[in-house]
Amino acid sequence: MSRTLHIIGGGMAGSEAAWQAANAGIEVVLHEMRPNVGTFAHRTGDLAEMVCSNSFRSDDDEQNAVGLLHWEMRAAGGLIMEMADAHRLPAGGALAVDRDPFARAVTERLRAHPRVSVSHEEITELPAEGSWIIATGPLTSGNLAEAIRRETGAEQLAFFDAIAPIVHFDSVDLSRAWFQSRYDKGETEEERTAYLNCPMDRAQYEAFIDALLEAEKTEFHEGETAQYFDGCLPIEVMAERGRETLRHGPMKPVGLTNPHAPDVKPYAVVQLRRDNALGTLYNMVGFQTKMKYGAQKAVLTMIPGLEVARFARLGGIHRNTFINSPTLLDGAMRLRSRPNIRFAGQITGVEGYVESAAMGLLAGRLAAAELLGEPLAPPPPDTAMGALLNHITGGADAKTFQPMNVNFGLFPPIDARGGRRGRRERYKAYTDRAKAAFGEWLREAGQDAA
Structure with a gap:
């Protein structure tokens, strides 16, 4: 079995997936159609280009679920968070990013990685062989979207962004x-x-x-x-x-x-x-x-x-295209009908830069572990990444599935036996529990928290 991972899409999810898999020892080919094939929203051919807001939202890792997701990605050595921190702008309690230098820095780091190569052709069909991650995001090309629709047998789901x-x-x-x-x-x-x-x-x-x-x-x-x-x-x-x-x-x-x-x-x-x-x-x-x-x-x-x-x-x-993930994906983000293909990022029904990058991080690690013959269990659902993964792979009602930001409503409830908690105490309990669980997950995967 080839130890090469192919990733379609060089946005937040695809870039993070490539970084994680390459650092695990896997050869990665990152297929990004830009700049040869443009989109409505993108302006450059850089990887991880920010096309909407320049904010990663709250950076509070004790009282906010997205801030907790920031913490987990930093702990896992995430490239997107490292570059966001390096190009941070003042924004009160939010993590705002200088978008163009950020994207250039992500691009440079990936192009400089000895196990990553970047290819600029458009992929128009679902690959039958090899290990693949589709991380094409909200602007999936029409040809590939049609191929996904044919494979899944479902009407294309979309909203407008x-x-x-x-x-x-x-x-x-x-x-x-x-x-x-x-x-x-x-x-x-x-x-x-x-x-x-x-x-x-x-x-x-x-x-x-x-x-x-x-x-x-x-x-x-x-x-x-x-x-x-x-x-x-x-x-x-x-x-x-x-x-x-x-x-x-x-x-x-x-x-x-x-x-x-x-x-x-x-x-x-x-x-x-x-x-x-x-x-x-x-x-x-x-x-x-x-x-x-x-x-x-x-x-x-x-x-x-x-x-x-x-x-x-x-x-x-x-x-903005997304798939009905609770119906189509298994718990390891693989397409049930073609398990050689994983999906990651916004196309899975998570919303936001950070959530997309986090699903890319997981997809890259899960794919790398599989190629190395060292299967990796997903993080538990009381972590932010695990809660998001659980939501898109079965926690959400498939009939009413819509894109979702990370929030504490996706987490297993906190044990209330100690009496009714105020909101700040409850959120702190969620984040404390998540950090402990995520640290343990990293240790089981052979990595200490960064």
């Missing part, structure tokens, strides 16, 4: 906007001022909602239906669900004080987060949109402070 605009910092009016992280969160002054805030009074908010609802939007092709992931809703869809929805979502005015008018509480606030190390670009937090480009400029420049904003990138919308 939206991208937020990015603004040139020097075009923001700082006489109206101000720097502040919500609730002044962060240990340093830089972190406490990591966000730009643009306030609205009630009349401005109502006019903005009217314009948003009336704006020309991207139309779907005939026969397509939009099943949006709730964690990445376009702002127009949120507005359609109720005029106050945005005020209770990305435009909530809490935890902020406008120094230009400290006695006036804003009715709504638009936040922008630094998108690169130079601080020349800021992305609009939670402002994914399906408005057409002309409408975006007209509507978004209604926001106080952005009246003359210049956009480095406008928002957009694209099809």
Whole structure:
């Protein structure tokens, strides 16, 4: 049996899978069709390119499930987390990343690895032989998606994912906007001022909602239906669900004080987060949109402070493909009908950069162990990785399966015999239990936590 692992897709999951398998002693061929074949959302041919937000979300590994996932990936020697830490930007308690240097660094590390080679052809059919991981993410090419559909016998499942605009910092009016992280969160002054805030009074908010609802939007092709992931809703869809929805979502005015008018509480606030190390670009937090480009400029420049904003990138919308993993995959992420093929990343129905990379980490380790003749048990479900894996391979109801971020609701409940716990105590108990279990899993796999 060949000890070569082939991985289709060089995003977060595919890059992490390649790193883990190569470090285990396996020869890896990473098949990434870009830049020869482009996609709607990607701009470069770099591996692990960030196409939506530049945030890995909360880095709190004691009170937040995604922060715990960060901890586990660092403990397992994950490349994605190592490069994210190396290219970190101030973002309060979140882990935001300077996206272009991050992707270049991941690409350089993988290309320099003696057991990794990168091939830039498009794979259009499911391979019959060899060990493979499909980690093509939300923008799986049409030909490969059709091959997967033919193999599984199921209709292709999809929702639509939206991208937020990015603004040139020097075009923001700082006489109206101000720097502040919500609730002044962060240990340093830089972190406490990591966000730009643009306030609205009630009349401005109502006019903005009217314009948003009336704006020309991207139309779907005939026969397509939009099943949006709730964690990445376009702002127009949120507005359609109720005029106050945005005020209770990305435009909530809490935890902020406008120094230009400290006695006036804003009715709504638009936040922008630094998108690169130079601080020349800021992305609009939670402002994914399906408005057409002309409408975006007209509507978004209604926001106080952005009246003359210049956009480095406008928002957009694209099809996001995922499989019904609880039906199609076994507990080791293998396709039941073709066990030589594993799936990893967003195509399995996990949502988010970190979750995708974590499933790539597992797929790479499981595939490498199998090729080496040293089978590896998956991490237990009381770890963050194990909870996600359990969710996509049987824990979720296949009939209603939708993409999911990691959250403590996926974990086995904490024993409550010691009395009712408060939320902070309960979350700390989840993370303490997970860290102990993940450390033991690494030791059984012959590795101490990094």
